Amino acid sequence: MSAKVSLGIDPEELASCVSCGLCLPHCPTFRVTGEEWASPRGRISAMREVQDHGAAVDAAFLSSMDTCVQCRGCEPACPSGVPFGSLMEATQASLARRRWGDWRRWGFRVLGHRWLLSLLSRTLAIVQRMRLVPSKRLGLPLIPLAQERLRASGDDVWLFTGCVMDAWQRSTHAAVKRVVEATGAGISLPGAGAGCCGALSLHAGLENHARALAIRTMGALEGSAPILVDSAGCGAALKEYGELVGTPEAAAFSRRVMDVHEWLAPRLEELPGVAVRSSDAVVAVHDPCHLRHVQRAHHPVAEVLARFATVVALDDEGLCCGAGGAYAAMQPELASSIRERKLEAIERTGAQIVASANPGCTIHLANAGVVVRHPLEIVDEAIDHDG
Amino acid sequence: MLPTDRIRSASLERSLLGRDASIFEGGRAGPVCFPVSTEEVQGCVDAARRHNRAVVPRGAGTGLAGGAVPLEEPLVVVTTKMNRLLSVDADRRMAWVQPGMINLDLSRATAPYGLHFAPDPSSQQVCSLGGNVGTNAGGPHCLAHGVTSAHVLAVEVVLTSGEAVVLGESDGWAPGLDLRGAYVGSEGMMGITTAIAVRLTPDPPAVQTLLLAFDSVDSAAQTVSAVIADGIVPAAIEMMDNNIIRAVEEFVGAGFPTDAAAVVIVEVDGLPGGVAAEADRVAELALGLGGSVRRAADDNERALLWKGRKSAFGAIARIKPNYYLHDTVVPRTRLAEVMKQVYEIVEEHELQVMNVFHAGDGNLHPMLLFDRREPGIMPRVHAAGAAIIEASLAVGGVLSGEHGIGMEKRDFMPLMFSEADLDAQARLRRAFDPEEMANPGKVLPTGASCADVNALDKVPEGVWG
Numbered sequence: 001m002s003a004k005v006s007l008g009i010d011p012e013e014l015a016s017c018v019s020c021g022l023c024l025p026h027c028p029t030f031r032v033t034g035e036e037w038a039s040p041r042g043r044i045s046a047m048r049e050v051q052d053h054g055a056a057v058d059a060a061f062l063s064s065m066d067t068c069v070q071c072r073g074c075e076p077a078c079p080s081g082v083p084f085g086s087l088m089e090a091t092q093a094s095l096a097r098r099r100w101g102d103w104r105r106w107g108f109r110v111l112g113h114r115w116l117l118s119l120l121s122r123t124l125a126i127v128q129r130m131r132l133v134p135s136k137r138l139g140l141p142l143i144p145l146a147q148e149r150l151r152a153s154g155d156d157v158w159l160f161t162g163c164v165m166d167a168w169q170r171s172t173h174a175a176v177k178r179v180v181e182a183t184g185a186g187i188s189l190p191g192a193g194a195g196c197c198g199a200l201s202l203h204a205g206l207e208n209h210a211r212a213l214a215i216r217t218m219g220a221l222e223g224s225a226p227i228l229v230d231s232a233g234c235g236a237a238l239k240e241y242g243e244l245v246g247t248p249e250a251a252a253f254s255r256r257v258m259d260v261h262e263w264l265a266p267r268l269e270e271l272p273g274v275a276v277r278s279s280d281a282v283v284a285v286h287d288p289c290h291l292r293h294v295q296r297a298h299h300p301v302a303e304v305l306a307r308f309a310t311v312v313a314l315d316d317e318g319l320c321c322g323a324g325g326a327y328a329a330m331q332p333e334l335a336s337s338i339r340e341r342k343l344e345a346i347e348r349t350g351a352q353i354v355a356s357a358n359p360g361c362t363i364h365l366a367n368a369g370v371v372v373r374h375p376l377e378i379v380d381e382a383i384d385h386d387g
Numbered sequence: 388m389l390p391t392d393r394i395r396s397a398s399l400e401r402s403l404l405g406r407d408a409s410i411f412e413g414g415r416a417g418p419v420c421f422p423v424s425t426e427e428v429q430g431c432v433d434a435a436r437r438h439n440r441a442v443v444p445r446g447a448g449t450g451l452a453g454g455a456v457p458l459e460e461p462l463v464v465v466t467t468k469m470n471r472l473l474s475v476d477a478d479r480r481m482a483w484v485q486p487g488m489i490n491l492d493l494s495r496a497t498a499p500y501g502l503h504f505a506p507d508p509s510s511q512q513v514c515s516l517g518g519n520v521g522t523n524a525g526g527p528h529c530l531a532h533g534v535t536s537a538h539v540l541a542v543e544v545v546l547t548s549g550e551a552v553v554l555g556e557s558d559g560w561a562p563g564l565d566l567r568g569a570y571v572g573s574e575g576m577m578g579i580t581t582a583i584a585v586r587l588t589p590d591p592p593a594v595q596t597l598l599l600a601f602d603s604v605d606s607a608a609q610t611v612s613a614v615i616a617d618g619i620v621p622a623a624i625e626m627m628d629n630n631i632i633r634a635v636e637e638f639v640g641a642g643f644p645t646d647a648a649a650v651v652i653v654e655v656d657g658l659p660g661g662v663a664a665e666a667d668r669v670a671e672l673a674l675g676l677g678g679s680v681r682r683a684a685d686d687n688e689r690a691l692l693w694k695g696r697k698s699a700f701g702a703i704a705r706i707k708p709n710y711y712l713h714d715t716v717v718p719r720t721r722l723a724e725v726m727k728q729v730y731e732i733v734e735e736h737e738l739q740v741m742n743v744f745h746a747g748d749g750n751l752h753p754m755l756l757f758d759r760r761e762p763g764i765m766p767r768v769h770a771a772g773a774a775i776i777e778a779s780l781a782v783g784g785v786l787s788g789e790h791g792i793g794m795e796k797r798d799f800m801p802l803m804f805s806e807a808d809l810d811a812q813a814r815l816r817r818a819f820d821p822e823e824m825a826n827p828g829k830v831l832p833t834g835a836s837c838a839d840v841n842a843l844d845k846v847p848e849g850v851w852g
Binding site for chain 2: 015016017018019020021022024025034035036037042045046049055056058059060061064078079080081082315
């Protein structure tokens, strides 16, 4: 037994789990393994073993923690409201302090620098076309060689553009922008200072880096206009800046943040009519964990889409798809077992197209051969922009 | 035998499997095995025998009586990877399942046939069918349909000899002694369940769910008796007291009246005409006893009410971080009286209690709430628990309705059974497991003469926490 290691978890939060086990079926890693160490209850018990009873931070403990997707599907399932995300983030932060060699420590720094990310992405796009990287195995999408330029159109709302999504999937931002503009709203775009929201760093336990990115992001999206986000993971992070940064300004910033579908759902009347109802094709709505479990704002997606397409829900109670930000790259085997369940759920719906409001899920599912679109890409194609 | 990646020995995993959802801490697993087939379970039992270890089966680990807590580092056989639906025969309304299949997953899988598995413990979204067989589990809807034993046609069991046998008959009644009946509820002490032939129940054509609210526990309890006395057998009658109403409402937001002293959820099902008439009659009886009535308008509202009821025990940490959930059964006509005593006992020991239970069959679930970290609290918790059990037995009740005896009530068994009774049970168990190798230390008090009923200290040291 090693010296007692504090994981820096708030003792009251750690004591708040009664070990009833009702979270187990809502945990993707428990669902595919059936093993206690891979469940929220088991992970909390393991944290207690270390923090309260002096157990060693050994390979079994690290594996229990690092295999957590941090989807937070256990949180809405918990009758006692255990703040699992907060327990896991504190644990990851303590572990990160011991892991100097972790590639994520420097790797994620790139995300904060737009020019660097853009340069690396363009290089990667070229190398991909020379077939020099095993993209699928690395969980990468085909990165575009050139990106269209987005231009601001007013100051009614901000559109948060982020890092990887802006570098790899800017065409999604463009579609989202057209749809928002079609309601008559003008869009502001963040300047060069804004990049990554910090979510990936926070999940890897790099709290200080996440906080620095949060402060930069806040600085780039000033004023009082609503901040629309078309990536569920980023939206969840932005909405939690209040807790992460811990200032009244950050809390006020978080209150301005909305998933773009939340903003759009009450404004559907302002959209022009349907030009092409692409809807003979059935669309299955995949709820990204950070929209459903963290933001708890997944209903507007189906509400918006239903006007333009035939929408079906998946019957798996929002169980994670295994993408989890960098998770698919860090834990490829578990990520693909988890994805198998999602693919089965998609197949049961008979839908040909899946709508996902999170870029990570989109990439992960598309790598398994599923046709995945952002919900507003489907809307953008359906509405009559001239009408 | 098993491939090595399904055998575990890491210290962390052995301690994680040292407990279930009960009050007990401090159990510790020996080697942990995750078999996927009957043959692999046989391999596990053979290995345990060779190494002179006991075997303890474990499903999802949601037991509330410590039945799956491993004592003295036994080999633990976890059935969660044996989770397949083996076959469904919709015409004969039955299915073969593996023991690790989750209760609710079975009903979801058979929903396309219009069939479901009737026993629905509150933990049904996670508990395993093997565990349901082990504890002869109940659930809100067992009032009309009967508990697990009534829904198990046959079980395949690996005995501690290593032999696999089938008890019962999946396509009719088995000749001879009802060994299936003896096995269901044996809490892992007669062998390890490796497959189950379950009876499936047709989904009712119509369902109505009523939420009755009362300003006294007494009138709630009287309403329950009045409904049954009226000749109605609802699918479920569940009661929750004010403390639990407030805790679950914070979680589900189903519109439970947080100012009511007690609510009763009554569900009636069957043919539409009968359901409407019964629901009207239940409402009339409740109103007559001073209650108010709300009817669930649709499936969503119904689901939300049940979500509130079924998540009750997990909502405890909103008040205290630990619970001790009891499970005594009392005659329905004595409900109000025993509940009053429960409140008095809890007050006397300066604890908090929440009551949520299957009122229709008198199955009480007082939950004592406490914070284990508070010095000197555990003796008070145990003393209050013992007093609740004694009060229940004094009015002609029994120790357990559905959670099982496990370790929790083992030492209370002599309160209910004579030495001869206990000896008969021990001999029945030994007929299946002569060396007492399967889940030892559970259910039956150690030694033949267990006159000392207060001997909680007989439970191994450290386990009570």
